Amino acid sequence: xxxxxxxxxxxxxxxxxxxxxxxxxxxxxxxxxxxxxxxxxxxxxxxxxxxxxxxxxxxxxxxxxxxxxxxxxxxxxxxxxxxxxxxxxxxxxxxxxxxxxxxxxxxxxxxxxxxxxxxxxxxxxxxxxxxxxxxxxxxxxxxxxxxxxxxxxxxxxxxxxxxxxxxxxxxxxxxxxxxxxxxxxxxxxxxxxxxxxxxxxxxxxxxxxxxxxxxxxxxxxxxxxxxxxxxxxxxxxxxxxxxxxxxxxxxxxxxxxxxxxxxxxxxxxxxxxxxxxxxxxxxxxxxxxxxxxxxxxxxxxxxxxxxxxxxxxxxxxxxxxxxxxxxxxxxxxxxxxxxxxxxxxxxxxxxxxxxxxxxxxxxxxxxxxxxxxxxxxxxxxxxxxxxxxxxxxxxxxxxxxxxxxxxxxxxxxxxxxxxxxxxxxx
Numbered sequence: 001x002x003x004x005x006x007x008x009x010x011x012x013x014x015x016x017x018x019x020x021x022x023x024x025x026x027x028x029x030x031x032x033x034x035x036x037x038x039x040x041x042x043x044x045x046x047x048x049x050x051x052x053x054x055x056x057x058x059x060x061x062x063x064x065x066x067x068x069x070x071x072x073x074x075x076x077x078x079x080x081x082x083x084x085x086x087x088x089x090x091x092x093x094x095x096x097x098x099x100x101x102x103x104x105x106x107x108x109x110x111x112x113x114x115x116x117x118x119x120x121x122x123x124x125x126x127x128x129x130x131x132x133x134x135x136x137x138x139x140x141x142x143x144x145x146x147x148x149x150x151x152x153x154x155x156x157x158x159x160x161x162x163x164x165x166x167x168x169x170x171x172x173x174x175x176x177x178x179x180x181x182x183x184x185x186x187x188x189x190x191x192x193x194x195x196x197x198x199x200x201x202x203x204x205x206x207x208x209x210x211x212x213x214x215x216x217x218x219x220x221x222x223x224x225x226x227x228x229x230x231x232x233x234x235x236x237x238x239x240x241x242x243x244x245x246x247x248x249x250x251x252x253x254x255x256x257x258x259x260x261x262x263x264x265x266x267x268x269x270x271x272x273x274x275x276x277x278x279x280x281x282x283x284x285x286x287x288x289x290x291x292x293x294x295x296x297x298x299x300x301x302x303x304x305x306x307x308x309x310x311x312x313x314x315x316x317x318x319x320x321x322x323x324x325x326x327x328x329x330x331x332x333x334x335x336x337x338x339x340x341x342x343x344x345x346x347x348x349x350x351x352x353x354x355x356x357x358x359x360x361x362x363x364x365x366x367x368x369x370x371x372x373x374x375x376x377x378x379x380x381x382x383x384x385x386x387x388x389x390x391x392x393x394x395x396x397x398x399x400x401x402x403x404x405x406x407x408x409x410x411x412x413x414x415x416x417x418x419x420x421x422x423x424x425x426x
Contacts, residue, residue, distance in 0.1 A: 008376055011082035012234050014072050018086060019237050021068040022093045027243060028192075030060065030100050031314035031323060035186045038305055045301055052287050052317050057104045062097035069094050081367040082235070089237065092244040099314070108314045109282070109321025115243040116324040119279040123334045131279050133330045134272035138297075141269035156205035159183055163200055165211060170198075170219055174382065179223050188306050193218035195226035195239060212262035220384040221253040221356075228380040229358030235377065238358025245359045246325065251332025252355060255340070258333075259386045259396060270307070273297055274326040277311045281322035287312050289319070335362060344397040353387055356380040 033055050041053050073090040077083035092115065099111035119131040128136075157165075160183065167181040178196070185202040191214055192199045198218055200206075206214075222241075229239030241249070254271070257263035277290045285293070290311055294304035315321040339362045343352050354365050354372055357380040371377040386393060 007080045014076055014086050015235050015237050018072050021065045025093055025097050027096050033309055038188050041305055050288055060100045066094050066097050089242055096243045103314045106321040112324040116328050119275050119327050124338050130275055130327050130331045134275035137268045137272040141265045156207055159200045159202055159204050162206045162211055169215055193222040209264050213257055216256040216260045216262045217253040221256050224382050225356055225359050231381055232358055245361055247328040247332035248361045250329050251336035254333045255336050271329045278322040281311050284319045286319035287317040341397055356383055
């Protein structure tokens with residue numbers, strides 16, 4: 001099957017139109033605060049004058065783009081795997097556009113929940129909520145003694161040193177200068193990744209865990225999937241960070257941190273604190289209360305501002321609404337980890353590799369299987385080592401499948417006691 005086969009050429013043309021229509025709908029860019037807001041807030045905080053920050057958002061009108069997105073959805077065949085993908089994508093881009101048109105109002109928060117979900121949503125399998133999971137990790141992190149960290153884990157490196165280290169690692173991985181690492185003095189976040197560029201905040205201090213996380217999370221998932229997506233001649237939209245793929249992308253990136261040993265409990269705590277803070281803001285907490293929550297949790301003043309800013313991007317700072325994107329990290333991790341385990345159990349590990357062929361959801365990669373098999377969609381050009389080495393990945397997942405059957409609450413005598421009933425048959 002090729003691009004001229006029934007349905008493919010039609011939907012490929014629609015996909016090209018969708019890329020053009022959605023190009024200006026840049027959610028994270030247009031919701032981000034200018035660095036001057038942080039500078040003013042921190043100066044006031046140093047002087048003991050804490051007050052709500054003021055952020056003025058420009059007005060946006062995406063009516064033309066939204067009409068084109070509706071036309072694309074109407075022209076797509078929902079019975080075709082590409083048509084279904086286009087309908088879902090166009091509708092999510094429309095929600096994102098409406099959210100950006102509503103920046104600074106409570107409606108923007110409600111639309112962000114429509115895009116990313118709520119902290120109170122249940123995790124896969126109808127189990128605990130995302131907020132329950134967040135509180136679990138926060139409790140575990142709080143029980144651990146930071147003094148147990150090895151000395152080398154407490155040494156920080158400068159943004160300049162990290163730039164050189166990351167650049168060397170990426171040049172070696174890609175076989176040349178494919179992704180550039182740059183310093184940015186105007187960032188509030190410590191790092192951001194695109195297809196060809198990773199930015200680090202000038203003046204920030206980074207740990208060795210930060211270095212590994214940036215390599216495996218930002219570069220070898222977010223940048224890598226964008227690069228592989230740009231190589232897809234049929235679906236160039238697979239290079240785009242559509243809101244609908246956020247949970248899978250972030251879940252895949254956090255799983256990469258876990259499998260490569262690049263994540264620590266403090267990182268899990270930071271992710272979890274953001275989820276709890278989003279819930280607090282939705283329940284009425286204002287920016288100052290959320291800022292204090294992060295600071296009371298052990299974050300420094302600048303980091304607490306950055307964390308609170310993530311919660312209030314695009315929404316009123318007086319409370320009652322939140323930008324819900326950071327709820328996807330824990331939910332996405334559980335979803336992707338479950339997908340990988342099922343793929344091993346069902347003998348379909350190839351689908352795990354195909355997740356890196358572009359930015360797609362877990363449902364997409366399954367629906368696209370005939371297109372991968374026919375060659376209409378290309379396999380990923382680049383793969384992280386932990387995915388490329390199938391035997392090692394299978395070994396990790398096989399142990400995870402078995403360990404999941406062990407019920408710790410039934411091990412009354414402790415690990416190694418031989419207590420009966422420790423392994424379930426479910």
